[in-house]
Amino acid sequence: MKLHSQNKYPLRTIFYSILIISLVVSGIYSLTEDPFKDKRERMVKFQIESRGVFHKPTLNAMRTIPRHLFVPKNRIDEAYDDGPVPIGYGQTISQPFIVAYMTEVIHPQKEQKVLEIGTGSGYQAAVLAEIVDSVFTIEIITELYKSSSEVLKKLGYKNVLVRNADGYYGWEQHAPFDGIVVTAAAEYIPPPLIKQLKDGGRMVIPIGSPFFVQSLMLVEKNGEKITTENLMPVRFVPFRRGN
Amino acid sequence: MKISLSYDLRVNISLFLVSISIISLQIVLIQILSIVHWYHFAYMVISVALLGFGASGTFISLFRKRLIEHFELFLPISIILFGLSTASLHFLSNSVVGHFDSFLLFRDKSQIILLVLNYIIFFLPFFFGATSVGLIFIFYVKEIERLYFINLVGSGLGGIFGLYLIWILFPVKILSIISFIPVIGGFLLLPKSKKVLISVLVFISILVCLASLFFTSKLNLSEYKSISKSLNLPNSRIVFEESSPYGFLQVVSSPHFRYAPGISLTYDKNFSVQKVFFNNGDWIGPLLNWTQKDKHHILDYTTNALPYKIRDHKSILILNSATGVNLSHALSHHPKKVVVVEPNSKLTSLLKNEYARETDSIYSISNVEIHNLESRTFILTNREKFDLIIFPTIETFGGSSGLYAIRENYLMTIESFKEVFNSLSEDGFITITSWIDHPPRASVRILSTILSTLHETKIENPIKHIAAIKSWGTITFVVKKNQLTSSDLQKIRLFCNQMLFDPVILLDMTQAERSRFNSMQSNLFFELIDEVLSGSGKIPTSVGEDYAFRINSTTDDKPYFSQFLKLTQIKYLQNFYDSGTIPYLELGYLIVVLTFFQICILSIVLILLPLLKFNIQGNGKIRTLLYFGGIGIGYMFIEIIFIQRFLLYFGNQIYSTAFVISVLLISSGIGSYFASRIKLVKQSLLKIFGMICVLILIMIFVLNHLIYNTIGLNDWIKVILSLLIVSPLGFFMGIPFPTAIRKLSIENENLIPWAWGVNGCTSVISTVAATIIAIESGYNVVLFSAFLAYLIGGTVILTSK
Known part of the structure; x- marks a missing residue:
């Protein structure tokens, strides 16, 4: 047997072996590596932290959740941009900063129960679900309800319950809530939501057009006393020349 | 051939x-x-x-x-x-x-x-x-x-x-x-x-x-128009639609509609409405489920109820009543008489007839009087006194993002407020509600207008005549003809306490009272309000120049209430927000400016440059440009001025526009027909330009006075007067174009298409330029610019061989 004679070109064999191995390894690596991870990091650092949101659980949640899965396929490139993205039906997935700010402002904690009105893409519900015990979210537009339920299910959020209904009435069955996040601007604050807010609970509601949320309203319930605070403007300090 | x-x-x-x-x-x-x-x-x-x-x-x-x-x-x-x-x-x-x-x-x-x-x-x-x-x-x-x-x-x-x-x-x-x-x-x-x-x-x-x-x-x-969003709601459908020059009117029915603008947080009942009206896809108002038997009205739980909480009112005037929400609210307080003014006759006819059952026939009640007129025209022609005059709610929820910036609003000018103030009975009130916008613009401008009015009406201590309260979303101003009494102030405070509202302007009020129930993280809103109060309506220089938006009161000469953008501040706003969001803050005027640049560039690139490049034979291109450009600009400026002024005169946008366009164009046509008899000599042509310039100068000094002093006359007399105003100028303005074309046909026929192109371009550019000039400097400057434009045309004739 001429064992050696079977391999006339050992260097070539080694070269190809290394090439194949490295291709396989890089292929596996690229499959496991999230290509949007850097984008998320930059989003949190430059769009959120730099504007004064430092709530760690919120920042961690937004570093983890694949926001690009919550936008239409043709808009994936815009998913981590510093602005809202249209998701159809006249709705948008809010600007990352707004999501972070609205989450932080209700002071979410691990053992809490939060209600969201206006599931939309489902992204805000996912962020909340990373922080609190249970999230109840209501969407009135059936198509959005279906698509958001699907994404949330796909991502394995078992602590999120989605319902296709009119958010005005809240979700009495699971009330009271520690926090309520209303993501669709309305020209009234629904009385049932105030009722379903726990004593000491906080509710946040945006005011403004879909592409430019100009201010957020914080509603606080302390016994019989209900107060509001206009957190305006959300994004910037009051502006005068020279400020 | x-x-x-x-x-x-x-x-x-x-x-x-x-x-x-x-x-x-x-x-x-x-x-x-x-x-x-x-x-x-x-x-x-x-x-x-x-x-x-x-x-x-x-x-x-x-x-x-x-x-x-x-x-x-x-x-x-x-x-x-x-x-x-x-x-x-x-x-x-x-x-x-x-x-x-x-x-x-x-x-x-x-x-x-x-x-x-x-x-x-x-x-x-x-x-x-x-x-x-x-x-x-x-x-x-x-x-x-x-x-x-x-x-x-x-x-x-x-x-x-x-x-x-x-x-x-x-x-x-x-x-x-x-x-x-x-x-x-x-x-x-x-x-x-x-x-x-x-x-x-x-x-x-x-x-x-x-x-x-x-x-x-x-x-x-x-999909971002109000009606599209409404139709996305389950079980919503269009139940009526009809076109008219007032717009495309649609009625949508949905079980998910609600109406409660800035409602008190104490209110715990349902506020659903079955139907909502839209015009050109924009929300105009709901059809309330209110009947004359109902004891309460939804607006009683909003800041809009303020004037009714101070006292009862026997006679009420409602301006721009839209779908009648303010009318039903007024009727719930049992006045002796309500006068409703709404320019859209199609809308009131619909509410009075087709939807009579759903409105509980409130438009047919004997003490309700309806006028289908522009509210400002009604005010100008009215001689009656009212206990309460209600302005329409200003701005939309969350701000209109400048959507109406280029729409003239003659109701919200100082002149209008003065006339409204003079239409009040001795103890009468004006009330006006606005959404609180951020950054503050409309609400501050309203206060500025109120104070300017009181100041110019020589009212001593204007602050004693004004009160304002706010909920979490709305602010309501009341202005009393006489000074507010201590009893009035007490009632206002009581109402605020009951509804969890806060006073914003109230005599002897403390700063802490302003934020008892509804606070704001920033003090900018209150700072602006206080600075306007201290300046008797005129925005103090410290605020007016420093603030990134225009918030000073508007006048009939510059009636753009919803235009807040300062062109000089665009760069600053871009740095402050970012360039992507500015268009959603103040869109309307930005679009006008954008349009102006687009058509100027397109005119140069697509029209003027090709003509110059292909080197059309013949001299006098610059003179042709100046002449035909001048008369193109002058003509359009005059047309726009007439449309604006006669809107006020006739109180109807549609008829006044149709009237002006038709009379002006037809009289110009007659002028053109007559032009064939004019000899192409310098003197004759100069006389025509002289006549046009003289008539424009007369317009500058006389037009406004004539309109304000004869507005109360019979419609037919007004039509005759309008004909006498528009047609002479139209007649003479119809002459310069055909005579110059005839002259060119003799001297340099090759330049005729160039002249036609220049005239077309400048006519379009001038339409947009007129809006920009009117917003920046006022209509009188537009009129004066028309004079200058014809003067340029005349100068070309004067310097010709």
Whole structure:
């Protein structure tokens, strides 16, 4: 047997072996590596932290959740941009900063129960679900309800319950809530939501057009006393020349 | 080439038909685009499309020889293509190009491509229409005066025809009807040679026109318009729709509609409404489920109820009542008389008749008096005194993002407030509610207007006449003719406590009271309010110059209440927000400025440069540019001024616009006809320019006084007076164009298309420029600019050989 004679070109064999191995390894690596991870990091650092949101659980949640899965396929490139993205039906997935700010402002904690009105893409519900015990979210537009339920299910959020209904009435069955996040601007604050807010609970509601949320309203319930605070403007300090 | 007389007659008829169609098309397209997008986008797209006039001049200039050689062939082709492009316009823009959504323009780059494609689609009919007119003018240049007369009279009647069609048909169908007219015009001019070719073209055009008439798709509205969002709600549907020149009125029914603007947090009942009215896709108001038997009204739980909590009112005037929410609220407080003013007669007729059962017939109650007029005109003509005058709610929820920035609002000017204040009884109140916008603009401007009014009416201690309260979302001002009493103040405080509202302006109020229930993280709102209060209405320089928005009160000369953007602050705002969000903050005026730059650049690149590059023979291009540019600008400025002023005079946007366009164009047509008798000598032409300049100067000094002092007269006398004001100027303004064309035909025929193109371009540019000048400097400056423009034209004559 001429064992050696079977391999006339050992260097070539080694070269190809290394090439194949490295291709396989890089292929596996690229499959496991999230290509949007850097984008998320930059989003949190430059769009959120730099504007004064430092709530760690919120920042961690937004570093983890694949926001690009919550936008239409043709808009994936815009998913981590510093602005809202249209998701159809006249709705948008809010600007990352707004999501972070609205989450932080209700002071979410691990053992809490939060209600969201206006599931939309489902992204805000996912962020909340990373922080609190249970999230109840209501969407009135059936198509959005279906698509958001699907994404949330796909991502394995078992602590999120989605319902296709009119958010005005809240979700009495699971009330009271520690926090309520209303993501669709309305020209009234629904009385049932105030009722379903726990004593000491906080509710946040945006005011403004879909592409430019100009201010957020914080509603606080302390016994019989209900107060509001206009957190305006959300994004910037009051502006005068020279400020 | 010998052309028979009958052919000439047919050309005249075709010219008339094309002229009618061009103006009708312009009016209808503005209506359609306002429904699908918003008015300012309609304004932008149509302005760019109208550059078709200028481009036609370039086209004729470049191919003049060949076009004249084959005039009999090219003219009907051009006219038919005008019809064809009109017929296919909706289909191309809606189905072929893809859905363009103006709201996404600043967010989504692909929308820019769609916008450009839409520009081209809308440009084509105007290009072919104007080419047809230009060809006729050039071919029959010896008869220019008569042809220009036909063109202007046709255009004048086209305005009325367009408005009439909007009354009777759905907007998209109107495009099909209009497209038939030029096709008939083209058919009339079938040449003997190439008859088969033209017949095939006519046949295809008729087929396309018929197809567009019977197979028109629905209007594809922006998904960000209020009505689109409402229709996304489950079980919502359109239950009524009708077109009128006031807009496309639609009623939507949904189990999920609610109405409670800035409602008190103490209110715990349901506030659903069954139906909501929309005009051009924008929300105008709900149909409340209120009957005369009901003890309470939803508005009693909002800041709007403030004047009723202070005292009872026997006579109430409601301005711009829309769907009657303020009317039912007023009736719930049992006044002796309510006068309702609403300009949209279609809307009130609907509420009074078709929806009588659902409105509990409140429009037919004996103590309710309805006036279908512009509110300002009503105020100017009214002699009655009222205990309470209610202004419409200002701004929309969350701010209008400048959507109405370029709409004149004569109700919210200082002059208007003074007249309203004088219409109050001794103990009467004015009330006005606004959404609190961020950054603060509208609410501060209201206060500025109120204080300026009181200051100019020589009221001592204006602060003693004003009170304001706020909920979490709205602010309501009340202004009392006499000073507010301590009892009034007590009642205001009580109401605030009951409803969890806070006083914003109240004598002896502490700063802490302002934020008891509804606080703001920033003090900017209160700072602005206090600084305006300290400045007797005039925004103190420290605020006015420093603040990034215009918040000073508006006047009749600059009646743009919803325009807050300072052009000088755009750069600053861009740095503060970012360039992507500014358009959503103050969109309207930004679009006007954008339009102005677009049409200026397009005019230079597409029209003027090609003409210069291809080096048209002959001297005097600059003089032609100045002359035809001057008269183009001057004419449009005068037309815009007349439309604005007569809107106030007649109190009806539709009729006043139709009246001005028709009278001005027809009288100019008569002037043009008369121009054939004018000798082409310097003195005669200078006299014409002299007359125009003198008449404009008279207008500058007399027009406003005449309008304000005769507004209360009988309508027929007003019509006669208006004819006497508009037609002399119109007559003389109709002369410079045809006489100069005739002169050019003798001196340098090659320059005629250039003149036609320049006139077309400057007419479009001046329409947009007039809006910018009016916003920045006022209508009197626009009028003076018209004077200067004609002066330039006269100077060209003066310095000619």
